[in-house]
Amino acid sequence: MSVGSVNLPGSLLIGGLASTTSVSIGKGGALVIDNTGTGASGSVAVAGSMTSAGPLGIGTNPLTCGALSSGAITAGGTVSCGTFGLTCGALSSGAHTASGTVSCGTFGMTCGALSCASVASAGAVTQPRFWLRARVGSPQAVSTSTFTDVSFTGDDTVNGGSSGWTVSYPSTSPAAPAAGMYVVTWALSWAVQVGGLRETFLRTSTNGTWNDSQLTGQATWVTTQGGSAVVQLAAGETLIIRTWQSSGSTINITACTLHAYRLSE
Numbered sequence: 001m002s003v004g005s006v007n008l009p010g011s012l013l014i015g016g017l018a019s020t021t022s023v024s025i026g027k028g029g030a031l032v033i034d035n036t037g038t039g040a041s042g043s044v045a046v047a048g049s050m051t052s053a054g055p056l057g058i059g060t061n062p063l064t065c066g067a068l069s070s071g072a073i074t075a076g077g078t079v080s081c082g083t084f085g086l087t088c089g090a091l092s093s094g095a096h097t098a099s100g101t102v103s104c105g106t107f108g109m110t111c112g113a114l115s116c117a118s119v120a121s122a123g124a125v126t127q128p129r130f131w132l133r134a135r136v137g138s139p140q141a142v143s144t145s146t147f148t149d150v151s152f153t154g155d156d157t158v159n160g161g162s163s164g165w166t167v168s169y170p171s172t173s174p175a176a177p178a179a180g181m182y183v184v185t186w187a188l189s190w191a192v193q194v195g196g197l198r199e200t201f202l203r204t205s206t207n208g209t210w211n212d213s214q215l216t217g218q219a220t221w222v223t224t225q226g227g228s229a230v231v232q233l234a235a236g237e238t239l240i241i242r243t244w245q246s247s248g249s250t251i252n253i254t255a256c257t258l259h260a261y262r263l264s265e
Contacts, residue, residue: 013028086155130164130177130262132239135223139252141164142178142243150241150256154259159259173205173238174206179263182233184210186241188256194219196247202229217247222254 039189056070073079133156142148149172155161176182188216194217201212211227233239241258245251 023065023263025038043127044148067127076207096179100205121123128164129177129179131158132162132165132167132174132258132260133161134167134169134171134258136256137255139191139254140256141250141252142245143250145246146244146249148243150243150253152258153241156257158260159257165260169198173240174235174258174260175236175238176260176262177235178262179235179265180233181230181264182262183224183228183230184239184258184260185228186258187224188222188243190217190225191252191254192219192222193217193247193249193251194238198225199244200225201239202227202231203233203242204233205240217245217251234244 086215134152135154135156136150140151141149151170151172152167152174153170155167161224165174165177183201186200186202188189190198196217197214199212199214202210208231210229213225213227215223215225217223225246231239239260241256243253
């Protein structure tokens, strides 16, 4: 049959395409290709752009195309662009695997765990920040010849307070909110009292000890001790300021601050 055109009110059904290489339809209607039972594998080639007013469904079969412009794309399986770029609006997916660049342009990207070789950014990269600024707000008694852990009563709000670090005050052991490398600083003052040693040092719940300071109590000025250290902490590992004195009587700690800042994972 050789005609200039075929006009059908409905779809055009072609039963077998074992030898047919292509079918061209101007517009209107639907194209159904059925190779059931023939063992043939036909194809549909569109020379120009293809516009669909409704969903374009390919079932469980792959779709290979050039430039693709569409609204929402819902896929039950993998969406692969090969070595080509993908430009889209909002994108929601499970795991995302890319062998090349993933670009969000000027739009934000919200994701779960991200694993990659490197991240290049022309602007600021924001990540969670964790720091602790705790203080002793009232005198704390330390008995002679007894190790005593400083009990912190609240945030050191004069120096900005804490961020991302939740502490249930009073607390002798603030716990790190996340694993990482922290820089820790502390300062402690004893009431004026002559005689005996004053000892202060930093400890963690894994029994690490840093900056053990020992001074003799003075009769005319406050004895002040402190230190700083870079400490690797696990999530939940605690910081402790431990004290000891040998004056022969109880002495008060008049002030103490503990600051910790997370530097890196």
